[in-house]
Amino acid sequence: MTLEDFFIAFYEKRENAFCLLNSKTKIMALNNRFLKLFNNPKAKKENYINKEYFSTKIHAFADEENIKKAVNKKEKEWSKVIHLLDEKNKIIPHRFKIANILFKKNKFQLIEIEVQQKKQTVDAIKELEVEILQHLKTQSKLKQTEQITRNIFDSSLDMIIAYDNNDQITEFSPSALKVFGYQKKDIPTIKVKSLFVDQKQHSSIKSQINIKGFYRGEVVNKKKNGEVFVSFLSASPIINELGEMIGYMGVSRDISEKKQAELKIIESEKRYRELFINLSDAIIIVNENNDILEMNPEACNLFGLKLNKDRVINLYDFIEKNDLKKTKIKSKELKEKGEIKGLEINIIDAKSRKKTVELSSNAVYENGKFKGSRDILRDITEKKITNDELRKSLNEKEVLLKEVHHRVKNNLQVISSILNLQTSYVDDKKTLEILRESQNRVKSMSFIHENLYRTKDFNKIDFTEYIENLTKSMIHSYQYAENNISLVLDLDPVFLSMDLSIPCGLIINELLSNSLKYAFPQKTGIISISIKKTTFKRIEIIVEDNGIGYTKGLDSDTEGSLGMLLVRTLISQIDGKITLLKHKGTKYLITFDR
Numbered sequence: 354m355t356l357e358d359f360f361i362a363f364y365e366k367r368e369n370a371f372c373l374l375n376s377k378t379k380i381m382a383l384n385n386r387f388l389k390l391f392n393n394p395k396a397k398k399e400n401y402i403n404k405e406y407f408s409t410k411i412h413a414f415a416d417e418e419n420i421k422k423a424v425n426k427k428e429k430e431w432s433k434v435i436h437l438l439d440e441k442n443k444i445i446p447h448r449f450k451i452a453n454i455l456f457k458k459n460k461f462q463l464i465e466i467e468v469q470q471k472k473q474t475v476d477a478i479k480e481l482e483v484e485i486l487q488h489l490k491t492q493s494k495l496k497q498t499e500q501i502t503r504n505i506f507d508s509s510l511d512m513i514i515a516y517d518n519n520d521q522i523t524e525f526s527p528s529a530l531k532v533f534g535y536q537k538k539d540i541p542t543i544k545v546k547s548l549f550v551d552q553k554q555h556s557s558i559k560s561q562i563n564i565k566g567f568y569r570g571e572v573v574n575k576k577k578n579g580e581v582f583v584s585f586l587s588a589s590p591i592i593n594e595l596g597e598m599i600g601y602m603g604v605s606r607d608i609s610e611k612k613q614a615e616l617k618i619i620e621s622e623k624r625y626r627e628l629f630i631n632l633s634d635a636i637i638i639v640n641e642n643n644d645i646l647e648m649n650p651e652a653c654n655l656f657g658l659k660l661n662k663d664r665v666i667n668l669y670d671f672i673e674k675n676d677l678k679k680t681k682i683k684s685k686e687l688k689e690k691g692e693i694k695g696l697e698i699n700i701i702d703a704k705s706r707k708k709t710v711e712l713s714s715n716a717v718y719e720n721g722k723f724k725g726s727r728d729i730l731r732d733i734t735e736k737k738i739t740n741d742e743l744r745k746s747l748n749e750k751e752v753l754l755k756e757v758h759h760r761v762k763n764n765l766q767v768i769s770s771i772l773n774l775q776t777s778y779v780d781d782k783k784t785l786e787i788l789r790e791s792q793n794r795v796k797s798m799s800f801i802h803e804n805l806y807r808t809k810d811f812n813k814i815d816f817t818e819y820i821e822n823l824t825k826s827m828i829h830s831y832q833y834a835e836n837n838i839s840l841v842l843d844l845d846p847v848f849l850s851m852d853l854s855i856p857c858g859l860i861i862n863e864l865l866s867n868s869l870k871y872a873f874p875q876k877t878g879i880i881s882i883s884i885k886k887t888t889f890k891r892i893e894i895i896v897e898d899n900g901i902g903y904t905k906g907l908d909s910d911t912e913g914s915l916g917m918l919l920v921r922t923l924i925s926q927i928d929g930k931i932t933l934l935k936h937k938g939t940k941y942l943i944t945f946d947r
Contacts, residue, residue: 356373356381356382356456356457357382359456360373360381360382360384361382364382364384365384365385366384367384367386368386369386369465369466369467370383370384370386370387370390370465370466371383371384371386371387371463371464371465371466372384372387372406372463372464373454373461373462373463373464374406374424374461374462374463374464375459375461375462376460376461377405378405378406378407378424378425378462379403379404379405379406380401380402380403380404380405380406380409380411381402381403381461382402383398383401383402385398387411387464387466388401388411390437390466406424406464407420407421407424419433419435420435420449422594422595423449423451424451424462424464425595426595426596430450430451430452430453431449431450431451431452432448432449432450432451433448433449434446434447434448434449435447435448435449437466447466447467448466448467449464449465449466450464450465450466450467451463451464451465452465507526507527509526509528509604510528510606511526511528511604511605511606512526512528512529512532512533512584512603512604512605512606512607513526513528513529513602513603513604514526514529514545514548514602514603514605515591515600515601515602515603516545516600516601517599517600518598518599518600520544520545520546521541521544521545522540522543522544522545523600524602525537525540525543532576532582532607533548533574533576533577534576534577534578534580535577539577545601547575548574548575549572549573549574549575550573550574550575550581551573554572554573558572558586558588559601562588562589562590562601563590563598566589566590567587567588567589568586568587568588568589569585569586569587569588570585570586571583571584571585571586571608572584572585572586572605574605582607582609583607583608583609583612584605584606584607584608584609585605585606585608586603586604586605587603587604587605588601588602588603588604589601589602590602629649630649630650632649632651633651634651634729634730634731635648635649635651635652635654635655635656635710635729635730635731635732636648636649636651636652636727636728636729636730637649637652637668637727637728637730638717638725638726638727638728639668639725639726639728640724640725641723641724641725642667643667643668643669643684644665644666644667644668645666645667645668646725648660652730655700655702655708655710655730655732656671656700656702656703657702657703657704657706658702658703668728671700671701671702671703672698672699672700673698673699673700673701673707675699676698676699679696679698680696680698680712683696687714687716687726688716688723691715691716691718692713692714692715692716693712693713693714694713695711695712695713696711696712696713696714697709697710697711697712697733698710698712707734708732708734709732709733709734709737710730710731710732710733710734711730711731711733712728712729712730713728713729714726714727714728714729715727715728766799768795769792769795769796769799772788772791772792772795773792775788776788776789786870789830789831790866790915790916792830793826793827793830793862793866794859794862796823796826796827796830797823797858797859797862798855798858798859812850812851813848813849813850814848814849814850814851814854815846815848816847816848816849816853816854816857816884817844817845817846817847817884819854819858820842820844820858820861820882820884821842821844823858823861823862824840824842824861824865824882825840827862827865827866827869828840828869828880831866831869831870836873836876836877837876837877837878838869838873838876838877838878838879838880839878839879839880840879840880840881840882841879841880841881841882842881842882842883843881843882843883843884843885844882844883844884845884845885845886847884847886847892849892849947850947853927853945853947856923856926856927857894857923857927857943857945859919859923860894860920860923860924860931860943861882861894861896863916863917863919863920864896864920864941865880865882865896866916867916867917867939868880868896868898868900868939871900871901872898872899872900872901872938872939873898873900873901874901878898878899878900879898879899880896880897880898881895881896881897881898882894882895882896883895887944890946890947891944891945891946892944892945892946892947893942893943893944894942894943894944895940895941895942895943896940896941896943897934897938897939897940897941898938898939899937899938900938900939901938902935902937902938902939903933903935903939924943924945927945928945928946929943929944929945930943930944930945931943
């Protein structure tokens with residue numbers, strides 16, 4: 354059976370109009386009803402066979418475009434009321450149906466147009482009215498959607514670009530114009546490939562879209578002024594209602610700053626890695642269980658290990674047992690305070706060698722939870738040995754120096770005793786005074802050496818204690834049965850170096866000696882000595898008595914005694930100042946910086 358026989362047998366005498374189209378929409382067969390529907394009654398079938406259906410104008414459609422779309426889509430089934438025009442161009446609604454049929458393994462489209470009776474026509478008109486109303490609503494919604502889409506397109510911060518199959522740009526969002534440096538009037542002249550630094554990249558993107566249906570990735574773009582930037586592009590094809598690809602749509606975002614930041618991070622990571630590897634201190638990164646996650650080469654040397662990332666090593670395995678307790682206490686402190694510094698511990702390396710290290714740690718937190726620490730360990734074994742040797746040597750020197758001061762003190766006491774014995778053989782009063790003054794000066798220096806023998810720091814001599822012992826000894830040496838001289842001391846706690854203590858002691862010795870010898874002819878009175886810290890560095894010493902007073906100036910010829918000459922010399926030696934304050938009695942004010 355031929356196709357024509359098949360068609361005549363099944364569709365020729367039907368009431369409705371039928372037409373058979375091949376895959377290229379050419380008319381292969383049609384019945385008389387289809388031929389004469391609103392057409393010339395004398396028309397012949399052979400005039401239409403093998404002719405393209407729509408080009409024959411066999412029917413006058415009011416909405417031909419919609420029918421074309423339906424036919425071209427080759428849908429399995431399609432049914433809709435359409436509008437045909439009669440010979441007077443009056444719209445007559447008809448139901449238009451399309452169905453796919455298979456004849457001898459060939460696919461055809463069967464078009465059926467229902468011939469409407471009067472009632473059917475009325476129903477079709479009503480159906481058409483409903484369809485028109487629905488169409489209007491759809492158009493309204495479509496316009497709203499288009500407006501929303503346009504608003505999104507215009508206000509989007511991302512760049513949106515659409516172009517056809519010939520790479521001609523059809524849409525260029527305001528943000529894209531701004532980034533690329535173009536104006537709206539430039540759009541018709543812009544080819545999309547001009548936006549790429551490498552046109553091969555553009556071709557590759559199109560190929561991926563054609564194969565996969567999308568593209569996502571970084572691209573290198575070029576602005577109108579030639580400036581280059583990196584963007585992240587998400588692109589896909591544009592498909593029309595017939596399923597045809599008519600172009601491409603791309604949404605991209607300038608990520609130059611992000612890329613720059615990433616490069617800086619990479620560079621920073623590289624510098625950190627170089628520092629980590631080349632630092633002379635051992636650096637380890639441990640987790641909350643003190644398992645070592647990473648270590649630099651110096652840490653490997655410290656622990657006597659070879660770098661092996663597959664082996665789990667715990668820091669506590671290397672810490673000497675005696676130091677484990679204090680290390681664990683410091684570990685708790687690390688979790689609470691975030692850092693520990695300068696913890697000295699002993700470790701035993703993988704080769705059983707004992708080493709002393711100084712550990713400093715900074716805690717690592719994630720979401721407020723302790724996750725481990727970054728630790729720096731400095732090998733101070735040699736430093737420790739050297740310090741111990743220096744300390745031992747220093748202790749030996751201190752013992753030796755104390756022994757020297759002890760011997761000097763003993764020698765000065767011997768001298769003082771000799772002077773004391775010498776007084777037994779002297780009857781001259783003046784000579785006796787000279788011997789006694791010399792003896793007191795020797796005692797003054799002897800007290801200093803006694804303090805130095807007992808002190809632990811030669812730069813911090815307890816000057817207050819020294820003055821108490823010195824003045825009491827002098828009062829005792831000048832005290833006779835008929836004397837009634839009192840000593841009043843007002844001393845701040847003051848510590849001076851040896852270089853200051855000896856001259857200051859001798860100054861007080863001379864001034865106190867003068868008061869005891871000359872101030873109290875009646876053998877009764879009060880001598881006051883005060884030592885005050887007026888500022889952090891400034892020291893003020895006052896030696897005064899309520900005796901007969903001193904009428905001459907401090908530098909007068911009558912004051913040319915050895916004692917006052919010695920005072921002026923010693924004042925100059927300590928870069929100090931001495932002032933004689935005249936009032937009832939005698940008052941000396943001495944000031945200097947320690």
